[in-house]
Amino acid sequence: MLMMDVDNAPRRASAAPDDVLIAIDQLSKTYVSASGAAVHALSRISLDIKPGEFVCVVGPSGCGKSTLLRLLAGLDDYSEGRLLLDGETVAGPSRKVGVVFQAANLLPWMTVRDNVRLPLRVGGRHAPAGDRIERLLAVTGLADFGDKYPYELSGGMQQRAGICRALARDPEILLMDEPFGALDALTRERLNLELQRIWQENRKTILLITHSISEAIFLADRVIVMSARPGRILADLHVPIPRPRSFDDIVLHPDYARLAKEVRGLLNAQEHGHD
Amino acid sequence: MTDFANIAASAISQKPASSRRRISLGSPIAWIGLAVLILSWIAAVNLLNIPSYILPKPEAVVRALWSGLAVSPASSLGYYLPLWSTLSNAAVGCAIGVGLGLVIGSLMAEVEAIERLVMPYAFALQSLPKVAIAPLIVIWFGFGDGSKIAISALLSFFPVLINSFTGLRAVEPERIDLMRSLSASRLETYRIVKLPNAAPFIFAGLDMAVVYALLGAIVAEFLGAQRGMGVVITQAQAVSDVAGVFAALIILGVLGIVLHGIVRWCEAKVVHWGANRKK
Ligand SMILES: Nc1ncnc2c1ncn2[C@@H]1O[C@H](COP(=O)(O)OP(=O)(O)OP(=O)(O)O)[C@@H](O)[C@H]1O
Ligand SMILES: [Mg+2]
Numbered sequence: 097m098l099m100m101d102v103d104n105a106p107r108r109a110s111a112a113p114d115d116v117l118i119a120i121d122q123l124s125k126t127y128v129s130a131s132g133a134a135v136h137a138l139s140r141i142s143l144d145i146k147p148g149e150f151v152c153v154v155g156p157s158g159c160g161k162s163t164l165l166r167l168l169a170g171l172d173d174y175s176e177g178r179l180l181l182d183g184e185t186v187a188g189p190s191r192k193v194g195v196v197f198q199a200a201n202l203l204p205w206m207t208v209r210d211n212v213r214l215p216l217r218v219g220g221r222h223a224p225a226g227d228r229i230e231r232l233l234a235v236t237g238l239a240d241f242g243d244k245y246p247y248e249l250s251g252g253m254q255q256r257a258g259i260c261r262a263l264a265r266d267p268e269i270l271l272m273d274e275p276f277g278a279l280d281a282l283t284r285e286r287l288n289l290e291l292q293r294i295w296q297e298n299r300k301t302i303l304l305i306t307h308s309i310s311e312a313i314f315l316a317d318r319v320i321v322m323s324a325r326p327g328r329i330l331a332d333l334h335v336p337i338p339r340p341r342s343f344d345d346i347v348l349h350p351d352y353a354r355l356a357k358e359v360r361g362l363l364n365a366q367e368h369g370h371d
Numbered sequence: 372m373t374d375f376a377n378i379a380a381s382a383i384s385q386k387p388a389s390s391r392r393r394i395s396l397g398s399p400i401a402w403i404g405l406a407v408l409i410l411s412w413i414a415a416v417n418l419l420n421i422p423s424y425i426l427p428k429p430e431a432v433v434r435a436l437w438s439g440l441a442v443s444p445a446s447s448l449g450y451y452l453p454l455w456s457t458l459s460n461a462a463v464g465c466a467i468g469v470g471l472g473l474v475i476g477s478l479m480a481e482v483e484a485i486e487r488l489v490m491p492y493a494f495a496l497q498s499l500p501k502v503a504i505a506p507l508i509v510i511w512f513g514f515g516d517g518s519k520i521a522i523s524a525l526l527s528f529f530p531v532l533i534n535s536f537t538g539l540r541a542v543e544p545e546r547i548d549l550m551r552s553l554s555a556s557r558l559e560t561y562r563i564v565k566l567p568n569a570a571p572f573i574f575a576g577l578d579m580a581v582v583y584a585l586l587g588a589i590v591a592e593f594l595g596a597q598r599g600m601g602v603v604i605t606q607a608q609a610v611s612d613v614a615g616v617f618a619a620l621i622i623l624g625v626l627g628i629v630l631h632g633i634v635r636w637c638e639a640k641v642v643h644w645g646a647n648r649k650k
Contacts, residue, residue: 169552188554195552201545204644205567218563219554247645 116180117269117301118145118168123177124326125163136326137163140177143320143329147268148299152312154359155322156366161305164327165273168303169195181269191219194262196272200254202246208257209233209242215264222265232260236290252283259291263298272304276311285343288314292340309359313337314346321359324366331362427614435618450622456598457588458626460516464523465584469577471524472531479532480539481561493532501525505590514595523587527580531573538572539565574638581630585623 125138137160145151153161166172167179170189179186181193194215202211213229216222233239236256246254255275262270276284288311295302295315306312312319313335321331337349346352409429415421416428423431442449479486479493505522512518542565550560592601600619607615 166548171548171551189552191554193552195549197545197549199545201549203546203564203567205570205642214563215553218550218556218559245644 115146116144117147117149117182118143118303119178119180119183120144120164120168121178121180123164123167123179124175125160125167125172126175127163138167138174139326139328141327141329143332145301145303147301150295150302150315150317151304151320152316152318153303153305153320153322154307154309154312154363155327156324156363157307159322159325159366160327161322162273165195165271165303165305168269169193169271191265192268194265194267194270196255196258196262196270196275198274199278200246200251200258202254202257202261204246207243207245208238208249211246212242212257212260212264214261225264225266228266229260229264232263235294236260250283252279252287255279255287256290259294263294263300268301270300270302270304272302274305274307277307284308284311289342291315296339309356309363312359313352313355314341314343319355319359321362330366331358333358424611424613427617431614432617432621435612435614436621439618439622450600450603450619453599453603454622454626456516457519457585457592457600460519460591460599461523461581461584461588464520464525464587465527465580467520468524468527468584469531469580472528472576472580473535473573476532476535477539477561480536480565481557493529497529497533501529502586502590505587505594509591509594514597518594519588519591519596519599522591523584526583526587530579530583531576534572534576535569538569541572542568570642571638574634574642577638578631578634581634582627585627585630589623 120141120143123138123141124136127135127137129135141164153164155161163172167174168181168186170186170193181190184190202208203214206214209229212232216225216229230239230242233242236259238253238256238260241249241253241257246257249257255278259272259275262272276287279287291302292315294300302315304312304315316335319331319333319335320329321333322328323330333355335351335355337346337351412426413429416423416426438448439450442451444451446452475489479489502522504525505518508521508525509518512521539561546564546568547560550564555563588599589601589604592599593605596602600623604616604619607613607619
């Protein structure tokens with residue numbers, strides 16, 4: 097009731113305007129489970145993301161967040177609706193997109209450098225990257241670890257390497273599915289700071305999925321709150337806190353408390369079967 | 372069918388093979404066991420009066436071993452020529468069997484139509500005791516090296532086929548998603564993700580394949596051949612030289628251990644990223 101119902105908001109003209117990079121329009125996804133039953137994972141999601149925006153998605157477990165990200169990454173087919181990246185219908189993985197996976201997902205038989213360079217070695221011809229790989233490693237504090245193997249790295253370092261890999265092709269869009277979920281709180285905050293810095297320097301468009309309300313508010317320009325399955329968008333909250341943000345200052349910001357309370361309220365209402 | 376599944380399962384359980392390896396050679400327990408075995412052998416022969424055409428005295432076996440080993444490598448009385456004959460044929464057969472197993476296993480894992488085409492026959496052949504086909508192969512390939520190579524190839528083919536198929540299918544879906552998100556080609560995904568992922572499985576298959584290849588060559592030699600360790604054994608048996616049979620068996624046993632060690636060593640070199648190293 098008090099939530100903005102984006103689903104039923106009147107649609108604008110169907111051609112995506114110039115300042116929309118990711119256009120999600122009435123997108124639905126239904127899985128057929130092994131037993132043959134239909135699982136409605138997403139129900140008519142609509143969302144426009146502008147170039148350079150940092151969007152965080154929160155929602156109860158199983159509400160279809162990963163599904164949304166997989167559709168954006170071109171890894172799964174959607175059932176209904178439209179999905180445009182930079183004005184083009186998504187029909188498969190795109191070079192404009194880099195994906196950061198939940199558990200770093202590095203290949204254990206390659207050195208960190210080879211893992212980060214992987215996107216430049218596969219999938220056809222690529223523009224020469226110059227020294228970008230080395231710069232990425234340096235920026236994320238991995239310069240001395242390029243020749244190590246993933247099992248020689250801590251979880252946080254592995255995830256940084258995963259982010260480097262996603263940036264190797266210099267994509268416009270970064271999709272991240274709970275990238276820091278497996279890390280301890282301190283490492284997580286440090287990586288949040290790093291991610292904010294990388295984003296401020298490169299102005300990628302980032303869509304990040306998280307379970308952490310504080311992480312979402314810290315990182316995002318917009319926090320998208322999703323409902324329990326089938327996932328719908330309950331709220332699309334603007335985060336007006338100036339950057340660069342720090343964890344010490346942000347908790348003192350009045351908007352932080354307001355947003356955290358609002359997101360928590362929406363999520364709790366879900367948990368209690370509120371419809 | 373269950374046979375097939377069992378072997379695939381054992382291939383999986385062999386993956387962390389480090390604990391098994393530790394017991395096999397270096398540990399004192401293995402050596403104590405050997406000492407106990409030899410002592411009870413000596414005791415049995417001397418105390419129980421077992422005739423030497425059933426169980427030879429250890430000294431006689433050592434003498435037979437010595438007479439086969441302490442000769443010029445070119446001597447027709449030594450073990451070297453027959454050993455070379457058996458080994459070289461087993462090696463060629465093993466290479467063919469392993470190569471075919473890897474290629475067909477890969478095709479089965481990659482192309483569903485091929486999987487459906489080959490799988491029923493693989494099941495059927497797998498449940499057949501393949502040594503039973505050996506006489507037929509000798510009819511087809513004659514009493515020469517051809518039969519030895521063919522039987523070695525046949526025996527070493529299946530463990531590699533099954534293990535490479537199982538290993539190539541056992542890739543984490545996230546790794547496939549990664550390659551898909553990068554628009555990698557099928558061949559790139561195979562080479563960069565699936566094959567390294569399957570390497571521990573393939574080595575487990577290779578480990579079986581080298582021993583089976585040796586077995587295949589010996590069986591072919593039993594069925595009639597001019598050269599080889601199988602011939603050494605049948606000739607000793609023909610004159611009731613039990614000590615000679617024992618000596619040849621010891622040679623083959625040591626050979627098996629050496630081959631196993633070589634495969635393990637190669638595996639440690641190739642699979643270096645801690646699939647084995649991390650307990
Ligand atoms: N391949 C699939 N086949 C059938 N059902 C699926 C499949 N993938 C996901 N689902 C179902 O779709 C729903 C949404 O899954 P999804 O992984 O998108 O949730 P999520 O929001 O990412 O959850 P979490 O926060 O736990 O990661 C779940 O109910 C899940 O069981
Ligand atoms: Mg998820």
